[in-house]
Amino acid sequence: MxxxxxxxxxxxxxxxxxxxxxxxxxxxxxxxxxxxxxxxxxxxxxxxxxxxxxxxxxxxxxxxxxxxxxxxxxxxxxxxxxxxxxxxxxxxxxxxxxxxxxxxxxxxxxxxxxxxxxxxxxxxxxxxxxxxxxxxxxxRSLQWHPSFYAATDRASPFQTPRANPQLMLRTWLQLNIGRSREKVDAIHHVQEDIIQLSAMLHDALNVQEIRWDSVWGITHFRGCLKSFYRLYAEHPRTISSILKGRRLIFSNKTGVSRLGEIVLSSEDVPTSWMRLLLSVGGYDSVLERLPFMEQKLSALLNGIGIIRQERSHSRVMAEDYELLLNKLLNSLRRCQDYVSKVFEDTDLSGFEMVVDGENAPMTLTSTGSFLIPASMPGTMVIDYIHTHKAEAYTVLRDIHSSLRKEAECVEKCALALELLEISKDENVTPQQMISCCERLTSEYWRLCVSLHQSRIQVSHYYSVMQDGKICIPWDWIGDDS
Structure with a gap:
């Protein structure tokens, strides 16, 4: 048988x-x-x-x-x-x-x-x-004859999967809002310490900004601020002269970013921070070369604008950015005839391009900028920009009005629900944020009690963060959906 x-x-x-x-x-x-x-x-x-x-x-x-x-x-x-x-x-x-x-x-x-x-x-x-x-x-997955699944008792791809019940926003809030409140109460003293330490360092160092941009929770931020304040107490004049007028970022790397920020890794010890601070002057020459390299790159692509954008927890250091620019410059220099053939005399100065790390994909951002990895062959870069030029123009044409409407919707939503804060993930587009905030505002009578004095992060998933911040998907499901 x-x-x-x-x-x-x-x-x-x-x-x-x-x-x-x-x-x-x-x-x-x-x-x-x-x-x-x-x-x-x-x-x-x-x-x-x-x-x-x-x-x-x-x-x-x-x-x-x-x-x-x-x-x-x-x-x-x-x-x-x-x-x-x-x-x-x-x-x-x-x-x-x-x-x-x-x-x-x-x-x-x-x-x-x-x-x-x-x-x-x-x-x-x-x-x-x-x-x-x-x-x-x-x-490549394989689908066998239905008799195979019947004989082996395995799930058949020919069968229609059973639909999962959709989770509604109010239901999720009822289950998790208490946990959010508990976390907020638990770290309240941590946030107070952060505010106090940041203010003390601001006054002492005269920096433009002190910011936390790490995958770790805010408890680690407080630890970094305490460690840095002790380091400052040991070398007050030296550190003050180095950081005056600069931006100080605690992140996952140590170095000077392509934006000129002083970046200290939350995983490094203070002695490593001090070594970087003492060498900051050596990065000034690198930062001075970057605009000239960007101008050369722009000239190779019919005047396209080169901008610098940083993503959360993914800062590009100045010396790494110089290498990325140089790599893309060399690639495009070898195909200038192809640039002339594809774009002819088209002026691309109305478009924007961001040079990113070598493992990134070529893509068009939600703000209309071309995100180009330095490892891409020049011909592929040219083809991609040419193919998506019309789409980028449409996004750039509408982006200012979209951002203005997004800001208005965020403000109305925060007032209607009496939120402490409402922000979004970087991969949430202005249109998605507008849709989310408008729906939250229209449902304020159902949600205002649960969300009163809460901090909301609009994302693609539900979660309660370590600091009590509530993450909700931008396309959340309401009671009437």
């Missing part, structure tokens, strides 16, 4: 899917989960053998789940338990976190893991979908 069954399956027709399944790259997944590993790593639980063993087992199962998604595009749903330290100041306090894994998308799996622990998800959201598709491993 079984031999005949398997002979039948062997003869079954194998149908190749038209669609292609792609995933985030291994490096992108590792980078996105790095903050998570730091709070659950077994080495942090040496004095707690039970919690250490649980985290070791859960990490192993998580690795198997992610590997299965990357290899086959599917994995058996599972629930993992991790023990997480509450914060750096309560070494003996731990929190038990349950992570439910049921997504077939690697991106959604990473978001679920980070969201369950209240960790920032800006990095993964700042990776465009096209980047994840372009850098992932390419697989």
């Amino acid at each position: 079984f031999s005949s069954l398997f002979r039948g399956l062997h003869r079954a027709k194998c149908i190749a899917c038209v669609g292609v399944v792609r995933f985030l790259s291994t490096q992108e997944v590792a980078t996105a989960l790095r903050p998570f590993y730091f709070i659950v790593h077994p080495d942090l639980f040496g004095q707690f053998p039970m919690e250490r063993a649980v985290n070791e087992d859960s990490l192993k199962r998580l690795s198997e789940y992610v590997t299965s998604l990357q290899v086959s595009g599917r994995a058996r749903p599972t629930e993992l338990i991790f023990y997480v330290r509450q914060n750096s100041e309560s070494a003996g306090q731990m929190k038990k976190v349950k992570v439910k894994l049921a997504d077939k998308s690697l991106r959604q799996t990473v978001l679920s893991i980070l969201g369950s622990c209240g960790l920032p998800v800006d990095y993964i959201n700042n990776i465009p979908v096209s980047s994840a598709e372009a850098s992932g491993k390419l697989l």
Whole structure:
């Protein structure tokens, strides 16, 4: 009986899917989960053998789940338990976190893991979908004859999947607003310390700005400010003369950004910060060369404007930007005949281009700028700009009115719901933000009690962050939807 069954399956027709399944790259997944590993790593639980063993087992199962998604595009749903330290100041306090894994998308799996622990998800959201598709491993999934799925009891792609119930905004708020309030109360004293320390450093250093731009929570920001203030107390004159009139950013790297900001890594020790500060003068010559290189690049592309834009947690250092510009300059110099052929005498000065890292995708941003990786061949850059020129013109033509309307909608929404703050992720477009805020404002009578004095981040998912900020998808579902 079984031999005949398997002979039948062997003869079954194998149908190749038209669609292609792609995933985030291994490096992108590792980078996105790095903050998570730091709070659950077994080495942090040496004095707690039970919690250490649980985290070791859960990490192993998580690795198997992610590997299965990357290899086959599917994995058996599972629930993992991790023990997480509450914060750096309560070494003996731990929190038990349950992570439910049921997504077939690697991106959604990473978001679920980070969201369950209240960790920032800006990095993964700042990776465009096209980047994840372009850098992932390419697989072609196979669909067998229906008799194969009937015989093996596996889920058949020929069957219509059962629709998941849609989560409404008010329902989610009822389940999570209490957790948000608890987190806000728990870190209130931390925020007060940050305000006080920032004000003291502002007055002492006479800097333009002190900002936090790291994947870590604000408790780490307070730690950085305390450490830096102690460093300043040891070298007041030296540090004041270096930072006067500058912008000081605590981020994930140490260096001088292409915007001239002094960037200090939250993971470095103060001695490393001091070494950078003492060498800041050496970066001035690099910063002075950058405008001339941008002018040369603009001239090679019929006067297109070259602008510098930084994304959250992804600052480009000045010396790295110089290398990126030089690489793209060399590539475009070799195809000037092709520029003349494609653009002829067309003036591109009304368009904008951002030179990005070598692993980024070519794309058109929501503000109408061309995002061009330095690793792209010159001919591909030319073709892309030529193909998307009309689309970019439309976005640039409407962007100022869109941004103005977005600001008005944000202000009205904040007033109607009495919010402390409403902001958005970088990958949320002005049109999406406008739609979200207009709907929130129209539903104020239903939502004002739940959201009173809350801080809202408009994104593509639901989450409660470490500081109590509430993330909601821009296309949230209302009671009347």
